[in-house]
């Protein structure tokens with residue numbers, strides 16, 4: 002009888018069944034194996050030249066991808082769909098191909114080309130999401146999601162290939178492409194869309210895209226301006242202060258933070274407009290997830306963002322301690338990071354401890370967008386300081 | 394928790410009131426937001442500038458107001474530190490007030506709960522089933538085990554009590570985050586050399602304001618104790634020189650921090666990329682003990698500081714260390730044949746012959762690689778940067794007490810085939826440079842242009858009318874005299890460029906041009922020297938903070954209590970549960986349990 006009780010208990014929805022790490026690893030065996038193989042290959046190939054920090058970087062990326070992929074399967078496909086083309090491009094470059102003599106590189110895989118593809122897909126996705134929210138047609142929504150996926154994948158392909166391209170011609174220039182405004186904008190567009198897709202799949206509702214993606218589209222617009230008018234896509238060597246392995250952790254983590262905060266604040270906007278439409282009788286409220294659900298997604302996004310933002314800020318401080326001789330120099334970028342952080346600490350306390358919900362928190366989350374974007378962009382454009390390499 | 398952190402009027406003695414005020418969440422949130430807002434100031438108002446700049450910017454009234462508010466170094470003011478201290482105090486209060494409850498939460502759960510307590514949980518369900526009590530219990534426990542709980546049973550006659558929980562140590566997260574905050578802030582305050590701030594506050598330590606004094610003559614009142622536990626100073630050290638003290642900016646003056654060793658800068662060099670952009674800054678230094686014994690030697694690079702018993706030395710900047718410049722001075726309107734010679738080191742002031750003019754050599758920099766946009770050139774994706782070679786800056790004081798600053802670049806830039814030397818000047822420090830573009834002759838240099846200028850003036854004095862033909866004629870003559878050959882196109886460009894330069898020179902504030910003939914370069918390295926005993930606690934604090942936040946977010950505590958009692962032929966289940974985080978999600982989980990139990994009850 003014990004067995005049949007056990008089997009009865011198996012009817013509990015998977016989401017609420019606990020699986021040990023071991024079980025999880027087994028269920029995701031392919032992913033774990035593939036990722037581990039990749040990591041081992043890297044070690045076998047370059048381990049000889051590794052200093053302790055390269056181990057740190059590799060381990061961090063390995064763990065992050067492993068857990069991320071186990072928590073959310075689609076990430077596994079994303080990594081695969083990004084890595085293979087990027088590696089193909091690296092292979093082509095290694096075999097003497099260049100954008101000049103190889104059409105595949107020229108039109109698709111070359112860093113710049115891939116980024117332009119990303120831009121195109123994300124702009125189309127935005128239109129599709131708006132159309133979906135307007136008409137409520139499920140098919141349109143599905144297409145919007147597919148287009149966003151395409152954009153995300155091309156974005157990361159672009160960054161990956163560009164990483165290789167920084168070494169071409171000038172081996173001494175090589176650096177992870179998160180060093181100037183152009184590169185971080187690519188990262189921002191891709192990662193924000195990726196995290197949006199994550200929350201979309203959690204909330205099982207596509208109308209949110211009509212609120213999140215327009216901002217991504219705006220960022221794409223700015224990116225295109227940087228590319229076509231400012232020619233900022235030129236690969237340039239790193240200034241001495243940036244030649245540090247900390248950059249490989251600090252910047253990507255920052256952007257996990259930015260991406261989540263951005264998504265959260267735009268869901269806040271959706272929440273507010275949803276409420277408005279229920280009061281004034283509009284179709285919107287019907288399309289959006291329930292207020293409670295949005296409120297929860299908002300909190301989850303901010304929580305995840307806060308965690309990464311905290312780590313990233315700490316890494317930044319440690320880096321500063323190595324580069325400038327002080328954890329904290331109160332330069333504008335640092336200070337604004339602190340402002341963002343304090344702001345969200347305030348939000349979390351209000352929500353978690355005082356149990357605030359609803360409109361006020363939606364407003365808080367939405368208005369935080371301005372704080373975040375000033376930290377991300379405003380500082381580089383309007384204030385100068387130690388971080389001014391991010392300048393136009 | 395809300396009620397816990399709020400004032401209970403019933404028991405509000407003064408102390409209680411104070412404590413519950415300090416520990417109140419309302420205060421915490423307000424402080425967090427207030428601190429965020431206060432922090433903005435220092436980012437919009439550039440900090441620690443020389444006071445003159447602020448004076449210019451705000452006018453004397455607001456300058457004083459802002460100075461008294463300490464806005465020129467906000468983050469070191471008492472009021473800002475005060476807010477931080479207040480936040481720390483509030484956090485500490487909060488932790489002490491919450492800890493009893495939280496520690497209680499971490500103790501093992503009693504398996505037995507009063508019926509009322511079970512019903513009092515956030516989620517509650519009661520069921521009568523045909524199943525036997527034992528069957529019901531085994532299902533419930535099986536269900537909980539599936540859900541990752543470890544249920545414990547206690548039997549009392551016909552009644553079975555069940556208790557289970559997850560995330561027992563969730564509260565640990567709270568302690569970790571908040572104690573970390575306290576630790577980090579405390580260590581940071583310590584590193585912000587409190588003792589020195591205190592000495593400044595009490596006046597025993599007074600910043601010196603005269604930046605030109607040699608070390609020996611700086612008043613003792615500006616010297617910090619050598620055993621100062623923490624400091625962060627800077628020193629600009631020319632190649633080949635030695636220092637045993639560093640400077641710390643304070644208000645509109647500075648303090649002197651003696652070092653336990655002497656720093657000798659053997660050499661400084663800059664490594665460049667092929668584009669001419671700097672790739673690395675390297676200082677080769679030797680540390681000597683006061684008695685002259687070599688303690689350590691090596692190179693300091695950006696991102697690669699040097700450490701010597703608790704003191705870290707960083708490569709933070711570089712400048713000219715007094716390069717020797719040999720300059721030729723050409724009088725405007727005179728032929729370039731016999732230029733005057735001026736020689737001196739950067740920092741010195743030279744007399745320009747007996748003209749009554751004096752030239753103060755202000756700065757020299759070896760490389761100038763600028764983005765085209767900075768020069769107002771049209772962008773060129775292939776060559777975004779222009780290399781203008783060495784540049785030097787000098788101030789010319791005229792006999793009537795006027796002065797103007799000049800900046801000259803050594804490499805010409807090329808526009809449409811014609812080369813130009815860029816010569817900048819400005820009447821006042823704040824102002825933007827105005828630029829004069831001096832055409833480069835076929836044999837390099839500005840001689841041809843100057844001769845042409847002279848010839849034109851002679852002609853003008855001779856009463857010649859200004860007309861394109863005349864300009865051409867005079868230029869032809871000049872070419873003939875100096876027997877240089879230029880194509881017609883080159884001539885055209887050169888004449889046009891010269892006439893443009895002529896108009897640009899109209900309000901040029903000096904009667905002569907200086908041209909750098911040769912130089913003997915000498916660097917100075919800007920080193921930052923810090924001593925920070927508080928770093929290790931900070932690192933541990935950061936680890937605790939991150940760990941704590943993770944626990945708080947992702948390991949919520951879920952508690953389950955149930956009792957199953959015999960009920961006629963069947964059994965009765967009363968199940969209550971609550972979670973203290975992500976409640977909405979737990980509500981769904983509980984609903985799922987309910988459903989499963991329901992249909993198990995309906996089966997049979």
Ligand code: HEM
Pocket residue numbers: 304346349350353354394398415416417418421480483484485487488491563564567570571574942945946974
């Ligand atoms: C710089 C100051 C502070 C920071 C960075 C900070 C950070 C945090 C974080 C990240 C959380 C977790 C929120 C969540 O689980 O979603 C939290 C929870 C909490 N904080 Fe703070 N906090 C600070 C100051 C304070 C102060 C002054 C108080 C006292 C009023 C306080 C009381 C609490 C309480 C009661 C919780 C809930 C703990 C729990 O539910 O287990 N915090 N804090």
